[in-house]
Amino acid sequence: MTTRRIFLRNSALAMVGMGSAPLWLKRTLYAADAPSPRKKILIAIFQRGAADGLNIVVPHGEKAYYALRPSIAIPRPTTAGDQDAALDLDGLFGLHPSLAALKPLYDQQLLAIVDAAGSPDPTRSHFDAQDYMESGTPGLKATVDGWMNRALPHEEAKISPLRAVSLGPVLPRSMRGSHSAVALQNVADFQVRNAEAAQTFERLYLEAKDPAIQAAGRESFEAAALLRSIQKQPYSPAAGADYPRGRFGDSLRQIAQLIKADAGVEVAFADIGGWDHHVNEPAQLANLLREYAQALNAFWRDMGDRMADIVLVTMSEFGRTAHENGNRGTDHGHANCMFVMGGPVRGGKVYGRWPGLEREQLYENRDLALTTDFRDVLGELVLSHLGNPTLASVFPGYDPKFLGLLANT
Amino acid sequence: MRTRRWICTAMLVSVGVSAYAKKSLFQQEIPKQERIVHALNRLTFGPRPQDEARVRSIGLKKWIDLQLHPERINENPVLIEKLKTLDSLSMTSEQLVANYPTPQMIRQMAGGGLPFPADPDRRMMIQKLVERFGRRQKQGESAPPEGQELSSLLTPDQFRLLRTGTPQERVIAFENLPAEKQNDILIALPAGVRQGMFPAAPPELRRKIELTAGPQQVVAQDLAEGKLLRAIYSDRQLEEVLTDFWFNHFNIYLDKGADHFMVTEYERDVIRPHVLGKFRELLEATAKSPAMLFYLDNWQSVAQSADQARRGIAARRGLNENYGRELLELHTLGVDGGYTQQDVTEVARCFTGWTINQPLRGGSFNFNPRTHDSAEKTVLGVKIPPGGGIEDGEKVLDIVARHPATARFISRKLAMRFVADEPPVTLVDSMAATFLKTDGDLLEVMKTLLESKEFWSEGAYRSKMKSPLEMVASAVRALNGEVDYASSLANQVAQMGEPLYRKQEPTGYSNSGKEWLNSAGLIARMNFAVNLADNKIPGVKADAAQAGISLGSPDFQKR
Incomplete structure (x- = not known):
């Protein structure tokens, strides 16, 4: 097994040889005698388009659920193990049958669910709601950075250029801010392929007049240097880790690759779109959830023991109407569900107060009401898992109330 | 060489604008000699080497006025010629369905549920695809492997010639085959061999190669290629x-x-x-x-x-x-x-x-x-x-x-595209006033924008990060690159984060430049710049060896 130390030494030597070793790496190299504790890692998954939480974590114990959704409700769990029926969790809730790959994680108490959770802002605009959730400041448009960037603990020592990574061609709002954060589409591709040009570019970007371009350039070249050493070995996931084809599976596989290469990842972000099911929801949701669950399952298997240092959390900008619309779909709603998965998680439980689905219990008479602010979930993970105590600056103006999601709190 | 010097000059001119104190910068006029480059950067997909002199000879004011009245400009005949090969662009939706069917529709055509296209060439290709589909259907599991179908059409020597050599040599080998067999052969060839001819294929053959790869993909490809060709030409x-x-x-x-x-x-x-x-x-x-x-x-x-x-x-x-x-x-x-x-x-x-x-x-x-x-x-x-x-x-x-909120919303969005990521309120207000006064006349709103002091200010000058489409088109224009086909350019735009016609959300892509500033995008831009200048982007000729550094530089990413 390659330890972080050996990796650092080898890759840094390789880079010194090329004359482009980043400072943090050189310094770590010479201080490599001290054991380097593994970092805690927080991964956020954004389901863009407003996933239908009520058909993901199905309140099959609620009569009203079936009245509100005559043609799209997920049937109650059966003892016969009906293919279309919900997978019972606790008598009230069940998982969508396409989430079967997540059931073992729930059963092994690695997966917790927080229901009726989300952003308290009433907006039903995808764009605004995503923006608020990613900035971590619902209702405040002026916030310039993202919650995940602010969540990075302050470090005295030089840190890895891949400390904060997002998979995809653009850096998401959650990751923007003063700490360097890298967007990458593909681990294998992240290089200026012409080495001579790369050196000239590096100089030009470091000298750039525009500070934003200069910073992005510096991050790019530092990350590229580190990635060169990781790219040398083709990645093969652990046995049994079967990532689904497609962008989301690719994203999680590459996050896994970086983690297993000890690249110094502390926070990572990936998103999966296509949840905005206004029309003919059942078949589309089933397919998407299958891909989603398979990717999370593969990541878990791939990580093996490393899951002890990892917490993964999922979110979507808002939920969907409690009642179905006229086209076997649902329109924009309010509260949703969040998944929290990982070694430190006290899983096997649905957290949050269930508000009910009777008409008078609904938010504005139409949507699942919100009983847990998403910052309660994220705040606990930032403080207790990442070890960043300055929650007041991660979620300004909000005092998160912890649910006790993690074993050590 | 001249190209390179020109780009360097453009870069030097741009130095000196910093991000802070934007407010007051919107009050400062840019120097006279920079006005033409600024207008070209904002009203076009980037200046070509000859553009500055051209605009100067027409007169900047007159040139802007012409751009505001596109019907008075004779379209570039080079563009018209290049667009001709992208025939789907001039079809109605109904014609597209008939001419570029999805695999499912091809199955329906096979079953007689849908008519074949009227165009004889198209009809023939689709019929061949249908026949092939029918054959496979009948033979089911016992379908002969690809090779067998080919060996009845080609001698081993002929096949070897199609598989080896430069794209030009392969195309010549293909064109030497009996004309009546060419369509059958094309369909039976492995996809890789077909693609091997693509870079050197004349437009009609290129279209056939695309059709065999999947007729319905032509629609998407023509759209993206059309957008790039228009942006460039x-x-x-x-x-x-x-x-x-x-x-x-x-x-x-x-x-x-x-x-x-x-x-x-x-x-x-x-x-x-x-x-x-x-x-x-x-x-x-x-x-x-x-x-x-x-x-x-x-x-x-x-x-x-x-x-x-x-x-x-x-x-x-x-x-x-x-x-x-x-x-x-x-x-x-x-x-x-x-x-x-x-x-x-x-x-x-x-x-x-x-x-x-x-x-x-x-x-x-x-x-x-x-x-x-x-x-x-x-x-x-x-x-x-x-x-x-x-x-x-x-x-x-x-x-x-006609709502005042709409007037403001539209004005601000236009100002973001043409002036700055955070456009000054004064500008948005005067554009919105024009919008309301003229019953939403977009020409008048654009005039207000282009006549404003904010548009011609230091706050606007070189302040916008180019979108991927703007970056790719402006790079080709800066080199006066010759585009034979634009599919590779479209792929580059997608690599940088802006797959054309494929933004899933109704928001569209952001008009804010900073959206495009990130490491993945920068690396993709630098690679594209070097490859373009080294003549390594298929379908584009641009011998400009050293220009790659300029095109990938921080300055060229802004407009």
């Missing part, structure tokens, strides 16, 4: 910039079902004719377009019975709020435009019955009075009396198109 540059802007404002996602065949007509006949016209007309054209009706689901939205509505229960079919919401949030008022959830629902009710005839055959707008909710509605405080029909929706368009 059109002499009506501002019209191209605005067509891109307004398509993005009224975004449609090409891969949403039937929209695949509707986007071509949508951009050409709904967006393009109105980009310097009246906003109200543009809005109605989008509202009644099959592309938008399908994309935002309004075609399926029907009146809920009063009883269902009172009990909050959904019928088998009923109201769909998707279009109503995005109309207010994204197309007109803006998210802070002062509407409520109740307004969204009322607007959706007004648009019930606005639907599509035969969406899977290309589709056309249809108002269906039987599914329209004709009860009274109130939209933004305005009563819409009961008993109305199609005019209910049209009244909503009247209300929102």
Whole structure:
């Protein structure tokens, strides 16, 4: 097994040889005698388009659920193990049958669910709601950075250029801010392929007049240097880790690759779109959830023991109407569900107060009401898992109330 | 060499604008000698080496005026010639369905459920695909391996020639084959061998190669190639910039079902004719377009019975709020435009019955009075009396198109594209005033923008990060690159984060430049720059060896 130390030494030597070793790496190299504790890692998954939480974590114990959704409700769990029926969790809730790959994680108490959770802002605009959730400041448009960037603990020592990574061609709002954060589409591709040009570019970007371009350039070249050493070995996931084809599976596989290469990842972000099911929801949701669950399952298997240092959390900008619309779909709603998965998680439980689905219990008479602010979930993970105590600056103006999601709190 | 020196000069000129103190910078005029480059950077997809002198000889003011009246500019014959090969761009949605069928439709054609295309060449290719499909169907599991089919058509020597050598040599080998067998051979060849000829193939052969790879993909490819060719070659540059802007404002996602065949007509006949016209007309054209009706689901939205509505229960079919919401949030008022959830629902009710005839055959707008909710509605405080029909929706368009919030929202978005990521309020206000005074005349709004001191200010100059499309098009233009086909350029734009016609969300791509500033995008830009200058982008000739560094430099990423 390659330890972080050996990796650092080898890759840094390789880079010194090329004359482009980043400072943090050189310094770590010479201080490599001290054991380097593994970092805690927080991964956020954004389901863009407003996933239908009520058909993901199905309140099959609620009569009203079936009245509100005559043609799209997920049937109650059966003892016969009906293919279309919900997978019972606790008598009230069940998982969508396409989430079967997540059931073992729930059963092994690695997966917790927080229901009726989300952003308290009433907006039903995808764009605004995503923006608020990613900035971590619902209702405040002026916030310039993202919650995940602010969540990075302050470090005295030089840190890895891949400390904060997002998979995809653009850096998401959650990751923007003063700490360097890298967007990458593909681990294998992240290089200026012409080495001579790369050196000239590096100089030009470091000298750039525009500070934003200069910073992005510096991050790019530092990350590229580190990635060169990781790219040398083709990645093969652990046995049994079967990532689904497609962008989301690719994203999680590459996050896994970086983690297993000890690249110094502390926070990572990936998103999966296509949840905005206004029309003919059942078949589309089933397919998407299958891909989603398979990717999370593969990541878990791939990580093996490393899951002890990892917490993964999922979110979507808002939920969907409690009642179905006229086209076997649902329109924009309010509260949703969040998944929290990982070694430190006290899983096997649905957290949050269930508000009910009777008409008078609904938010504005139409949507699942919100009983847990998403910052309660994220705040606990930032403080207790990442070890960043300055929650007041991660979620300004909000005092998160912890649910006790993690074993050590 | 001349090209390189020109780019260097452009870069030197740009030095000196910093990010802070933007406010006061919008009051400072840029030096006279920089005005032409600035105008070229903002009203075109980037200056070509000869452009500055050309604009100077015409006169900047006159040149801008011409750009505002594209109908007075004779389009570049080079562009017209290049667009001819992209024949799908001039077809109706219905013709697209017939000529570029999906695999499912090819199966229907095989079964006689759909007619074959009329064009003889196209018809032949599709028939061959259908025959092949039929053969496979019959033989089922026992279908002969690819090789056997080929060996009845080609000698081993002929096959070897198609598989080896430069693309030119392969194309010559192909053209030496008996003409009557060429189509069969093309279809039977492995995809890699077909693609091996592609870079050197003449346009007709290229089209056939694309058709064999999958007819329905041609539609998407022609759209993306057409956008790039126009951006690079059109002499009506501002019209191209605005067509891109307004398509993005009224975004449609090409891969949403039937929209695949509707986007071509949508951009050409709904967006393009109105980009310097009246906003109200543009809005109605989008509202009644099959592309938008399908994309935002309004075609399926029907009146809920009063009883269902009172009990909050959904019928088998009923109201769909998707279009109503995005109309207010994204197309007109803006998210802070002062509407409520109740307004969204009322607007959706007004648009019930606005639907599509035969969406899977290309589709056309249809108002269906039987599914329209004709009860009274109130939209933004305005009563819409009961008993109305199609005019209910049209009244909503009247209300929102002339709303002050819309004037501001549209003005600010235009100012973001043409002036700065955070445009000064004074500019937005004067544009919005023009919008309201002229009943949403987009030409007049653009004039106000272009005559403002903010547009010609240091705050605007070189302040915008180029979008991937702008980066790619401007790089080719800066080198006077010769584009034979643009599919590789389209792939580059996608790599940088802006797959053309494929923004899934109705928001479209951001108009803010900083959206595009990130490590993945920068690395992709640098690689593209070097490859373009080294003549390594298939389909593009641009011998400019050392220019790669300039095109990938920080300065070239801004406009």
